[in-house]
Amino acid sequence: MRVPEAPPKTSARSSASSPSEAGRSRSAQIAGAEPSRNKGRSAPGQSRSTPFACRRLSTSGLRRYIIPPLGVVDSEQSPSIDEYSTPIVGSSGSDIRRQWPVDEWVADVAASGLPSSRRLDSLVVHRFAWTEFLAACEENRVLGLLAEALRAGACHLPDYPRESVESRCGWWLAHDLVVERQLLRVAGVLQGAGVEFRVLKGVALANSVYRDPSLRLFGDIDLAVDSDHFVRAAEAIAAALSAVRELPELRPGFDQRFGREILLRSDGTEVDLHRTLVDGPFGLWIPLDELVAEKRTFLLGGQELPRLGDPARFVHACMAAVLGDWPPRRIAQRDIAELLLGGERAGTLEAAPVQELAARWRATAVVALAIRTTVADLGLETDHPLIDWAQGHRPGPGDRLLLASYRGRARGYTSQALSVFALPSWRDRCDYVRAILRPSREYLDARGFRRGDRLRRAVGLRAVQR
Incomplete structure (x- = not known):
């Protein structure tokens, strides 16, 4: 954000x-x-x-x-105060x-x-x-x-x-009240345009998992939209709500084929439209049709809004904790803990569907690592089959390399580089590399870059990180 x-x-x-x-x-x-x-x-x-x-x-x-x-x-x-040292x-x-x-x-x-x-x-x-x-x-x-x-x-x-x-x-x-009010407007636009979507992260978790929504603060709107109508959804919101796109497309057609999200700003509120859930190879491995395959709802402003199914919601929470911000935000770990503990609003999380979904998305190592770090960092004292499973899981060398690419100051570049190996065909790989190395002039101008700056910056950050 x-x-x-x-x-x-x-x-x-x-x-x-x-x-x-x-x-x-x-x-x-x-x-x-x-x-x-x-x-x-x-x-x-x-x-x-x-x-x-x-x-x-x-x-x-x-x-x-x-x-x-x-x-x-x-x-x-x-x-x-006097008890504190100088x-x-x-x-x-x-x-x-x-x-x-x-x-x-x-x-x-x-x-x-x-x-x-x-x-x-x-x-x-x-x-x-x-x-x-x-x-x-x-x-x-x-x-x-x-x-x-x-x-x-x-x-x-x-x-x-x-x-x-x-x-x-x-x-x-x-601020969160303003975000929720704007979400209702955005949801109305997408429903009117016939675009399937699911509310993600903060708003959905606050209103469907936490016993009191005030415990879960958030800053923007995150929506997963049907990949077939990804660009059309952004255009519909821009037209109906005078939303402005934060950055131009990296290259024409990049968003629809490889992009993770389109960032819009509407009345001061950031709206993140997600084609997939995370950047890098783990985002490219997600079968996009599964994001909108299952539909659960939560109530906001007297309206029922769609969210991810329970297994996908948990896997996404794990991805946010391990593959999102670096260092990860503690609220992402709290989300995982709330989902593991369940309750009147969150319900009971079943282990088998989560493990099956994580395997299909090739995110088993991500989910296991997120659970282990949450239990360790928050000192969680509870029993759950997923905790026992995660404690016994050991990632292979390939998974360790992929997970490492999401850490450190250069994570935006290293995860992009490894995305090449997640693409299905050589044509896709060539087009992806070309877009990364030769962004459009509009994109460079919006970022204040010159040609070659992104590559030099990536190399420089990687050198500093080492």
């Missing part, structure tokens, strides 16, 4: 994890104040004593926001992450409420690491989980950081 400037910044890293500028403006109007650009301060005209909403309730399928203050924490249980003045965000276990704290938040060996009630965040910790929670989309833990008294923090959690959580919830 491409995201410009965020509401009140917590660090340089946090700007890459917040929604778009246009979405920020609309969301701020809903929340009732323009987000402040000052760290840790209230927005102009906003009372510091009035917290934002951190709870979402379904009203006609959409979320309504209420603003009860977070639960009062007993001062005897809450660590005092930090190194002038430390940068990266320095703080080296000095303090920020990533471990975020993992504690991601595991909150789960049967886990991690304990959030013993969390003590250094006061000068708080800004970076909050930025990491926002970046990993676990801010809703932190807010709930504070409300429930499961996390004891001093008073000074609580308002920043409340305000940021409220801002994200307002």
